[in-house]
Amino acid sequence: MKILISNDDGIDSYGIIALARELKKYGEVFIVAPIFEQSAAGQSITMKRPLKIVEHFIDGKFFGYAVNGTPADCVKIGITTILNFVPDIVVSGINHGSNTATNIIYSGTVSAAREACMMxxxxxxxxxxxxxxxNIDWAAHAAANITVKALSHGFEKGKLLNVNFPNLKKDEIKGTMxxxxxxxxxxxxxxxxxDVIGRAYHQLKGDFVNLDDNNELIDQVAIxxxxxxxxxxxxxxxxxxxxxxxxxxxxxEVTP
Known part of the structure; x- marks a missing residue:
């Protein structure tokens, strides 16, 4: 099994390090991820400037390829330029922070996996x-198991799963839904x-609003x-x- 991993937190994020470690138990792992954090990059891709690919090392050992682009860029250039084959699956994460409800529209994590579906x-x-x-370590172990199980059941090309873990200890997890x-x-x-000369800047903030009436079959409610x-x-x-x-x-009738 050949697995391409990306994310939006950046190539040094512990989420991708832990996920790669667990997936290596089941197949060949190839990592192509952003050099810098790309949270909320959505499905954006880079068109007005060239992308740079650099080998990335952790503790002196080759880890993967870092790209000065978005998560979607990483998957696209990873498959078309870095790898000389099509991977069996593209896995994105593990993101620090949930990606549920309308947040998946903004999510670079989800967009990396969606880019695979588009390919x-x-x-x-x-x-x-x-x-x-x-709680990343047990989540990475579970993520690897979910990946293997999905493929064993014939998880088809162009299909996409969005998985979210509660931020709980392993023995506090109630199950999978x-x-x-x-x-x-x-x-x-x-x-x-x-700033010091009086120029105004505006920083986004916000409060989460639950609109799903505690329906247990809804992603955010489940976690x-x-x-x-x-x-x-x-x-x-x-x-x-x-x-x-x-x-x-x-x-x-609107036409002249």
Whole structure:
């Protein structure tokens, strides 16, 4: 099994180090990740400047390739330029911080896995609901098991799973739940600060707003209740119910 790993926290993040360590038990691992943190980069790719690829070493040992681009850049250039083969799967993470509900739209972690799907390769994104590394090790072990199990069940090219772990100790986890993407979001505001000569700058902040009524089958609710959340998502963003409705709106009349 050949596995390409990327992330959005950057190539030195403990999440990707732990994930690579566990996945190496099951196959060949190749790492292509951003040089710097790319949180909330979404599906963006670099078009106006060339990308630089550098070999990256940790404790004097070759670890992978660092790219001065986004997570989607890393997957795209990793498959088309760095590797001389198509990997069996692309795995992204482990992200420090959950990627649930509407946050997956912004997530560089999810976007790396989604980029694989756009290239007809299965992808899995892994995130943990915390900013520290204290529970990363067991999450990485579980992530490797999820990856192997998905492939053993014929996880198809172009398919995508979004996995989120609660930030709990291993013995506090209640189990695994197959979930749906929620609709919760952040109520965003900006703090205004001024530099020494009075110029204003605006820093994004926000409070999480739960809009899912504690439905246990929703991703964010599941991890808050102590379950590992596994959500199948797809590239097709069509609202199929609305599609049927607006077919009757007679848009033909808008043409001159």
């Amino acid at each position: 007809d390769i299965p992808g899995i994104a892994f995130s943990i609901n915390g900013r520290t590394s204290e 197959i979930t749906k993407q929620g609709t919760s979001k952040f109520a965003d505001t900006y703090d205004t600060v001024h 808050e209740n102590g379950y590992i959340s596994i959500t199948p998502i797809k590239l097709d963003s069509t609202d199929h119910e609305e599609f049927e409705k607006i077919r009757n709106w007679n848009f033909a």
